[in-house]
Amino acid sequence: MLLTELFTPKAIAAHWNENPSNKIDYIGSVLFPPQKKASLDLKWFKGSNGLPVSLMPSAFDAKATFRDRPGLTMTETEMPFFREGFKVKERDRQEILRAQESGDPYAQEIMARLFNDADQLIAGAAVVPERMIMQLLFPDSGNMGISFTANGVAYTYNYDPAGAWKTSNYFAITTNPWTSPTTSDPFVDLKTAKDAIKENTGEDATLAIMNSFTFGLLAQSDAVKDRFLTTIGRSVGYISDADVAQIVKDLLGIDIAVYDKRYKNESGVSAKFVPDYYVALVPGDGTLGNTWYGTTPEEADLRGGASNAQVAIVNTGVAVTQIIDSHPVNVNTFASEIVLPSFERMDSCALLKVGSST
Secondary structure (H helix, E strand, O other), X not given: OXXXXXXXXXHHHHHHHHOHHHHOOOHHHHHOOEEEOOOOEEEEEEOOOXXXXXXXXXXXXXXXXXXXXXXXXXXXXXXXXXXXXXXXXXXXXXXHHHHHHOOOOHHHHHHHHHHHHHHHHHXXXXXXXXXXXXXXXXXXXXXXXXXXXXXXXXXXXXXXXOOHHHHHHEEEOOOOOOOOOOOOOHHHHHHHHHHHHXXXXXXXXXXXXXXXXXXXXHHHOHHHHHHHHHHHOOOOOOOOHHHHHXXXXXXXXXXXXXXXXXXXXXXXXXXXXXXXXXXXXXXXXXXXXXXXXXXXXXXXXXXXXXXXXXXXXXXXXXXXXXXXXXXXXXXXXXXXXXXXXXXXXXXXXXXXXXXXXX
């Protein structure tokens, strides 16, 4: 059987979808579920989500007073395009043929390696929006936006051009940071941010997202330990992570999500999605925004039946494409996506910087 009949975008998509580990969502895809649109342009309305304003009193038979639509702004930008692939070259193909003809059991292993390479492309495509979403939830020093560099080109998307979000929703804990366990008070810090969101938007932030390192700072605070000892009425030598989370839940009504997933950046260096020393405080109900996928050139122009190309779509908007070059004979497989998240509920989210490495 021809390689192009075994190793197709449709087969790659099925292989990806049938792998149980690929069904485990990133937290970003839950808070910012995927949506599909046709163009490159991304437009969304972001409301201030403020408290309701009481109606103006009016006399009978008088015309109504028209109010402005408070805090409603439209954000518009062009979504970025990503694409990467790999080749099955003529020499690679000869190795597969040789293994098949001799009944070599390694033929199956070679095919499995090809599908694994394709899976890595799709997995890499899934990392892109997760990195973007985590930059929105954990903007460096409160500068709300997305920035990355690809092929020597820097891309920057500013979600807070006037700096209003940073002024009201970013809390840098500098006086008693969590790195000082004897003086820090995480309860006060979390409650301050929670109350600010409630005051400004009327929403209740009930979920704190952080990594294990930052959670460790929280657990080491004397304020947390003292609260635990007061609650149980006896001295203990060790407080479990579950105990710490329960104390925060009982006192503030905030659940803690510890998120330690990692990825490799363009340089192949392992990096954390959630940075150290940061806590994102968000509403625990519903979604925060959307992950918008555009229609890639491959989906728009090749999916219809180009003679040398096949296309399949996975993960809502990732196009898996295979193109055969006839001279030399190469099978090119690549994944592409146009993706950018919107953040409609950003005013209902806060960020705490609870310490630093210096």
